[in-house]
Amino acid sequence: MMSLPSNPGQLALERLPAYTELRRLWAVLPRARLVGGAVRDLALGVDAADVDLATPEPPDVVMNILADAGIRTVPTGLSHGTVTAVLNGRGLEITTLRRDEETDGRHAVVSWTTDWREDAARRDFTINALSCDSDGVVHDYFGGLTDLAAGRVRFVGDPGERIHEDALRVLRFFRFQGRFGVGQADPEALFAIRAMAGRVRRLSVERVWSEFRRILRGPRADDMVMLMAETGVLQDVLPELLARGGVAEVQAAAERLARLVDSGAPREEYVGLAALLWAPPSEGAAADGELAESSASRLRLSRADQERVRAILQAPPMTPSQSDAELRRAAADTSVAVLVDRAWLDQALTAEPLRRGDASEGSSSRDCQPKAKDGLLDVSPDDAALPGDAVLRGEWSTGAPSKIRAQSGERETTGGPDANAWTTLRGRLSRLRAPEFPLAGRDIVALGVAPGAEVGRILAETGQWWRMGGCLADRGECLAWASRLIERARTP
Structure with missing residues (x-):
């Protein structure tokens, strides 16, 4: 259970960083409401980053009203009803209430509405479907406050329909479950995700990486990646894993990430991605390296992040027993920062397998019973998993039980060399002055x-x-x- 303020239905709007600008907007658009993450975060009593508004007025009317009030506007997304009001150098998005007329799972054709519930019904999760008026009163049509207090991430309405509207919601589910979820994930959500996981492959890689990097940086990244593997989503985000070693490699990659998190490694997406893409030294090591490099390139990481992932995977292996001379030799060819990252990876690789709770204690998708609604969860050939889809069916090739543990469960520490020895090694590396060969x-x-x-x-x-x-x-x-x-x- 999460702790909410004594009256989450009445928010302290003055805590918002854009409160002054909001008051001015509400003076000319009194029917507008605060929507989305800002309402959710204020209800939790934490600082809100994004401040977005919705209003019943059509976008052209909104722009005219703001212009008459001397407020500069930018038509940032008129086809979707969004304009940006610029006050004191701060931009606030204002979007007209909408309904979806049609969608292909990536793009939607919308029309305007004045019905707040109808607009809320098209949002992804109940905790994101909250709105708040200028008096701080929260309007909750789908039990979002109750779900927020219970640590429950639940789709608005039918999960299959929400995913059909936008497949990116599959990845958003794991991100929000990691941040706000407590205990078992919603079984209806997991069933819909498992049945429709293949739709993630249709998304642009930019959208996929934008969400996946947040999962890797977010809380409970290990649990969420494990759950992504079990529901068949990880192999759609990183198909290179399946191509390299089938279902066993998908499972092994999720386990490596779990060990990395348990080691206490920093939440940096390039370190997590390196752990997922790592391959043991073998005769095919060069090909495996090329596969990892192609994955980072395919996801269109920034050039800096691509170089960092490549450098971590190509760096010499680190061990706590290395001498100062060996560390200097390593630092002569590889930056100290990369060697520290590699030390985190090698600590995870040498740790013993994690012993996690069984399916009854965690969030196994195999326990989810189907709830067909209007055929939305029928799996088309295009949604079906790639060959060797035991992960999608919830069947590990090893026959091992689900490795997902409840958030409230005890976290077991990784084995392998003493964690203190690895900490000492990273301290030695951090103090090391990288040597430079003095000749040219x-x-x-x-x-x-x-x-x-x-x-x-x-x-x-x-x-x-x-x-x-x-x-x-x-x-x-x-x-x-x-x-x-x-x-x-x-x-x-």
Whole structure:
């Protein structure tokens, strides 16, 4: 159960960072209401980040009213009824109440309505379907406040219909379940997600990564990724896992992420993604590396995040027993920040498998019984899982029970090398001054070697000698070694 303020139905609007601007908007649009996340967060008594409004007035009327009041507007999404009011340098979105006329699961054709309940009915979850008027009174049509207090994430109305309207709601469910859910996930939601998981593959990769990165950064990322694997969603977000090792690899990836979270690693999406995409050294390691790289590229991560994921996976493995010389050698070729990330990954990889609660204690989708409504949950061939879909059916190839645990359950610590030893290793790395090889090609040329392949050979051999010595030799010592190499090459 979550703790709500004594009267969540009457919100303290003055806590909002945009309260001054809101009062001015309400003065000219008195029927407008605060909607979405701001209402939910205020009801929980936490700071609200996004401040959005809805109103019965059509967008052209809204723009005229604001213009007459001297408020600048930007037509940010007129086809969906959204305009942005700009006050004191702050933009606040105002959207006309809508109904969906038709949708293909990604895009909707909407029309305007004056019915607040009708507008709320098209939102994803009950806790996001709340609205609040200028007096701070919350309007709750679908039991969102009760669900919020109970830690229950529930679709508005029929889950299959909500997912049919927008398949991104599958991923949003896991994000909100991780943040607000307590105990078992809603069984009707899980059944609909499992039956319609294939629709995630139709979404743009930008939308998919935008939600998935929030799941990786959010609370209970381990539980949510496990649940995504069990319901068949993880293989649609990262089809490379299924291509590389089938259902067993999907399960193994979720387990790696769980161990990473249990180790206490920072909630950085690139570290979590690296854990999911990691492959054990093998004859096919190069191909596996290319597969991981193609996944990061396919999801269109930022160039910096792609480089970070690639660097973590290609970094030399870390162990607490490594000597200072070994750490210096590693830091000569890889940034210390990446080595710290790699140490988190290797701690997770060397930990013993987690022992989690069975299905009766957690959120297993296998316990969900179907509730067909107007055929919306019928699985079409396009929705069916990829070959080897035991995950989608809730059947691990190992026959192991569900690894999802209730949020209220005890978290068991990972095994493997002592966590204190890994902490000490990361401390040593953080204090390490990354060594820089003191020579460049021009230094070899200055020693009398003509520009060309010989310069590269002398430089490479000197660099190897420098690394073997723990990266401690200074410029003078490196020049002396290079000179001996040159002399040796000239001696008949």
